[in-house]
Amino acid sequence: MISDSTTKKVLARALRSGGDFAEIYVEDRSSNSLRLEDSKIERASSGREVGAGIRLRVEERTFYAYTNDLTEKGLLTTADTLRAVLDSSSLTKILNLKAREARSCRGQDTIMPQEVPQEDKVALLKKTDQAARQVSHEVIQVIAWYSDEIQKVLIANSRGLLVEDERIRTRFIIYVIARRKEIIQTGYKPLAYLQGYEALDQHPPQEAAITAARAAVTMLDAIAAPSGRMPVVIAKGSGGTIFHEACGHGLEADHIYKNASVYAGKRGQRVASEIVTAMDDSTLKNSWGSFGFDDEGNPAQSTLLIEQGILRNYLYDDYWAERMGERATGNGRRQSYQHLPIPRMTNTYICNGQIEPADIIKATEKGFYAHTLSGGQVDPATGDFVFGVSEGYLIERGEISTPVRGATLIGNGPRILFEIDMIGNDLEISPGTCGKEGQGIPDGSGCPTLRVRELTVGGTQGGI
Structure with missing residues (x-):
């Protein structure tokens, strides 16, 4: 995401005019989502967000600035905006950064969401819609959302901490509406995991849709x-x-x-x-x-x-x-x-x-x-x-x-x-x-x- 040398320069720049503690938080987040309604895909979106936040603490005061420019120049400029608010000769030494420690929820069986074809995700949404509607003719609407996200973060501070974390999240939400004459009831079931696409093999959305639909239909008799x-x-x-x-x-x-x-x-x-x-x-x-x-x-x-x-x-x-x-x-x-x-x-x-x-x-x-x-x-x-x-x-x-x-x-x-x-x-x-x-x-x-x-x-x- 950014090099160790750049990280150390940014922390040092933030503390050049004083301060007790400096931290940089770097994030790279990719996301994808699909929404089905009326048995068809109504919305599809994807995006990527990259940026960094720099925090400076001086006694009990906290100063914060962020940028989406991850070049060394952009990060140093952001650090300068924090430094500008201080006028102190008290300098904090930057400890040597520790060896970078990285963690990830990714395992041998992880299916990275971006590797799954979009048409497969669309097909799963449609199967989920069908499963809910087959519960009863009184099911009049099914709304289903699919989303996935891969978030990578780097965190370093002036005390020498340097870590990375990769978080892979997959979510599927089902909302079912049932109607009998003037009575309308709903059912809802969320599925969400710190996992890749394999989570939806282990927890099939079709089963969740049936659960939500049965709840909505049952409540018509309430x-x-x-x-x-x-x-x-x-x-x-x-x-x-x-x-x-x-x-x-x-x-x-x-x-x-x-x-x-x-x-x-x-x-x-x-x-x-x-x-x-x-x-x-x-x-x-x-x-x-x-x-x-x-x-x-x-x-x-x-x-x-x-x-x-x-x-x-x-x-x-x-x-x-x-x-x-x-x-x-x-x-x-x-x-x-x-x-x-x-x-x-x-x-x-x-x-x-x-x-x-x-x-x-x-x-x-x-x-x-x-x-x-x-x-x-x-x-x-x-x-x-x-x-x-x-x-x-x-x-x-x-x-x-x-x-x-x-x-x-x-x-x-x-x-x-x-x-x-x-x-x-x-x-x-x-x-x-x-x-x-x-x-x-x-x-x-x-x-x-x-x-x-x-x-x-x-x-x-x-x-x-």
Whole structure:
């Protein structure tokens, strides 16, 4: 991407007028996407984005500039724009750069997406469309997206760090609409992996399309959702969204430092039921939120957040770790070279319990089963949330029964962690895109099937 000698020159130039720390982040990203709608390709796009961001820290101040000119002259000019804002005789010595360490998710069986003919990708989209429509004549629309991305990054800093990471991501999203007279329902299924095209051989989109179509058709028979406080069983994967949004962001170090989180000052204290253990783990093989190095060059790692209900750790990038006297946890992430790294989750989840999922349902005489969540709102300071349920069912006499529509889950994330009284052994991590401070990044969030002892369900009917 750029030579070691150029890297060292740029770091030295950035620090010529003073500063405590300098870093360069170089990115080369190639992407391709296809969208199918009405059984035909509606959109196709591809592109390449190349650039570098240079960060300069002076005590607690941070300066940042970026460019898409990767020539040595272009990079030095960008470094000069940072140097110009300082007037200091305090110089920081550049340590000798270490031997370049490179990682990649590429393996012997990796099928590089750019090597797959475009017509094969189009054919897969059409097969997926057919699979969904064959579920029922009530399926009236199928929208499917395919995308792939190869991101190569180089990160170096004035402390001698020099690493490279190659990230290959493949994604396939299916959205199905079913209609019966005036009733319209939807089904949705995302597939996304830190893998090449072989991911779609291992996880066929046609199967995901059938799942989404069956959900949409099933919900055509749904009755109005009940309302009130009741036991709620949340399906594997789905509850991870609540944990991510209502709890996970509150564990990011910038929120902790600013006292903008209910978890500030609670390390070592009980914050959940004793059966709850939670992790953030960027080392999970093939998982959407994984990588080799974070966007500050720290190796991917696994961080224990909650252990049997006790808060053990927060999520740190380099900047906040230094300010708070802690060790970075490999959670410095950024959307692109145009952005500063900030503390972000990777793959965040509630760990497996010991109970079979079916036994959780059997143990629930009456309640609500949230199979799939849709959009929602969260107050990051308090953890208060409202999440829609796109696929939900009543639980009656220990069995999943009637589908219901129009349900919402209303509660407080930190509080419901204390209300979890059963956890299954079927952990599933779902892919998503996490937004924070205008940056979107790939992430995973998950949980096994679990039961919340009592949670408010919003609906239009009375209690069950």
